[in-house]
Amino acid sequence: MTNTGILTGQYVHIEQPAASVGDRIWAQIFDWFIEAIYAFAMFILSSEVLHIDSYEYSFFAVVLPITFYPLLCEMLKQGQTIGKMFCKTRVVMIDGSSPSLGAYLQRWLLIIVDGTLLSYMGVIFILASTRHQRLGDMVTGTVVIKLQSYDRNRI
DSSP: OOEEEOOOTOOOEEEEEEEEHHHHHHHHHHHHHHHHHHHHHHHHHIIIISOOOHHHHHIIIIIHHHHHHHHHHHHTTEEEOOOHTTEEEEEEHHHHHHHHHHHHHHHHHHHHIIIIIISSHHHHHHHHHHHHHHHHHHTEEEEEEEOOOHHHHHH
């Protein structure tokens, strides 16, 4: 496992393990599973319970929440989606601080390049970079780290 050196604002160097490609893929799969359950539940709710059959409802009740899910989760849960919580990973700035709203927004927008648009080029970037960063992480100065329990770090 590759360690990511984090230099804090107080010039303290912390070695934190970077999340592996496997950790990131499992977190993404778990998030897709959550999104699929949500979409299925909204479909059942709209068609069977509310008897709504409109594209506008589908757009506002299903497509928009699923689209903004990663951005909102990372902003509200200190750099973690539900999948990242499951895999015990978190997004942080290279100096160890929490990312800003702008950093989260840039990461979210660049998933288009790292993910679906260019056939998951992010995996290639993660494998090739020393800090296991995708393009969105490199641009924003963030890194996905593996959280460790304090018990393992005690001497």
